[in-house]
Amino acid sequence: MTDILVVRGMSKSFGALKAIRGLSFSLAHGEILGIAGPNGSGKSTLFNILTRIPFGPDAGELVLDGKSLDRMSPRQIVQAGLARIFQTETDFETLSVLENILVAMPDEDFRHGRRDAEKRAADLLAYVGLRDQADRPASEITVYDRKKLMIATALACRPKVLLLDEPAAGLSPPEVTEMIELIRRINADGLSIIVIEHIISLLVSVSNRLLVLNFGELLAEGAPKDVIRDRRVIEAYLGTAAANV
Ligand SMILES: Nc1ncnc2c1ncn2[C@@H]1O[C@H](COP(=O)(O)OP(=O)(O)OP(=O)(O)O)[C@@H](O)[C@H]1O
Ligand SMILES: [Mg+2]
Incomplete structure (x- = not known):
């Protein structure tokens, strides 16, 4: 599979806080890529800087379907095929x-x-x-x-690529199940998708691959079932004490 989206060396700081630190990853054509990570790990900031809504990155490159989006306005980025939903309505x-x-x-x-x-x-x-x-x-x-x-x-x-920021936050379990089905259907109809979620069951059931962010960096990447068992991931979510249980 070729890549529809390539992210290279993305960084974004807010004053002294480095929210995204030289992040690189790619999304394959037809893939659903899950992104997890503790609160404040930079997940929404990543979508903000990719779409330039409301601000772009300090550094980094973004290529969609072979085309650089680096000099584009938010509107041009949407027209090029990268659309998002926000964490809040x-x-x-x-x-x-x-x-x-x-x-x-x-x-x-x-x-x-x-x-x-x-x-x-x-x-x-x-x-x-x-x-x-x-x-x-x-x-x-x-x-x-x-x-x-x-x-x-x-x-x-x-869009060619859809970015979903916590599409299942606040939903009941039956609604989460329906959201999983909707995400799968959108993907089956031809869109590549990146989905941020805290609901790990959703990520495990829809994602082909899972990334975990921590302090704006890639902590783990791989098959969802392997990533959620990774000791570093458990420590990042629950603290070292819980990981030792
Ligand atoms: N506009 C902003 N100005 C200053 N700091 C910001 C801004 N946006 C985000 N941050 C900070 O950057 C860090 C990453 O925030 P971000 O919203 O990307 O986290 P997140 O992983 O999406 O968290 P959550 O899971 O709670 O949604 C946090 O420390 C946050 O306070
Ligand atoms: Mg967020």
């Missing part, structure tokens, strides 16, 4: 669920008029299981539905 609360999709859709979808655009938006909502919520204000739908709305909004941009 970022929808427009006063707009309806359908309108949230419409505002994310590229201009080309409106070429043949609003009706065509609305049809595509409705199809995207049906795809993530939100068909019956289309006309409700986004502020009134559940956390789970807002997660799915963010995903549909990202899909509206026709």
Whole structure:
């Protein structure tokens, strides 16, 4: 498999805090790559600097499908095919669920008029299981539905690579199971995916490969079942005492 995304030497500091320290990794075509790591290990910062929303890296290179994204604006990066969802809900609360999709859709979808655009938006909502919520204000739908709305909004941009930051945070166990199915379906339909999660069962069941970050560096990388048994990973999450039990 060739790589769809290549990250080389990414760094980002906030004052004296080195949130991401010379991080390099790649994502293969068609792969689901999981990212785990303790709170504050730099996972969301990594997505921020890759997409330049809201800020880019201090140093590092990013190549998507053979094309450098280093000089691109956030908008150009999305147009090149890299889209994300955020850890916290970022929808427009006063707009309806359908309108949230419409505002994310590229201009080309409106070429043949609003009706065509609305049809595509409705199809995207049906795809993530939100068909019956289309006309409700986004502020009134559940956390789970807002997660799915963010995903549909990202899909509206026709990405090649989708970055999911904690898509299952705050979901009930049956909702987590459904989210796993949705992530698999999006991947089966052709997207390569990087997913950040604290819910290890989700990472183990969807990921082809798992990275663990600690203090902005790669602590471990490999097959999910091996990585979660790695002594250094257990220590990073639970502390040395727990790892010795
Ligand atoms: N805009 C910012 N300004 C200053 N410090 C920041 C900023 N964003 C993140 N940080 C700091 O960088 C570090 C990494 O934060 P980040 O949000 O990337 O962690 P995370 O791995 O996503 O954590 P969590 O699992 O809790 O979501 C933390 O110490 C955080 O306080
Ligand atoms: Mg985070």
